[in-house]
Amino acid sequence: MKTAKGKGAARPSKESLKPVDDRKVGKRKASGKPEKSRAPKKEKKAKKDPNKPKRPPSAFFVFLEEFRKTFKAENPLVKAVSVVGKAGGEKWKSLSSAKAPYEAKAAKRKAEYEKLIKAYEKKQASSADDDESDKSKSEVNDEDDASGEEDHQEDEDDEEEEDDEDDD
């Protein structure tokens, strides 16, 4: 039944009700050689750089780190990561405003990441090229013009924001 106005595969029914709810997007490669057989496609030239800072953990991850510890503390027999993940996700949803400290920490992590990224890119700028087959070109050591990067380690332990307790 392909009517003349049929467009072959056009089925506009409810695009709003299921945007992209595929949790099966898990794509995480361990450090080393990811391309084995499940190579999605190296569309990006993200070459493996040992100096490349990984993405900063979101508040959820920060919370998860602690949650996993607690979860395993009460469930030492749990082995599946999916269990802790699901449990953490559920609990996370439970947290409506208690994630303030996590967000704060995540924000800090991100700040550091930006700094790391800056430094990383700087090194990349050294050899602004796609491929570096030979790195025997003496590592460029230019730490002369620091953009004001000195020790900035403060103990911000008294940064509590517990004013939002009952949001809704």
Add this chain to the structure above:
DNA sequence: ATAATGATTGTTTTG
């Protein structure tokens, strides 16, 4: 034995 997977949500990243 090495590497990917599975599951969570949030942020970073790229298109």
Add this chain to the structure above:
DNA sequence: CAAAACAATCATTAT
């Protein structure tokens, strides 16, 4: 702007 990928974890599984 939006969609995709990836961030940690860790036992289990696949090649």
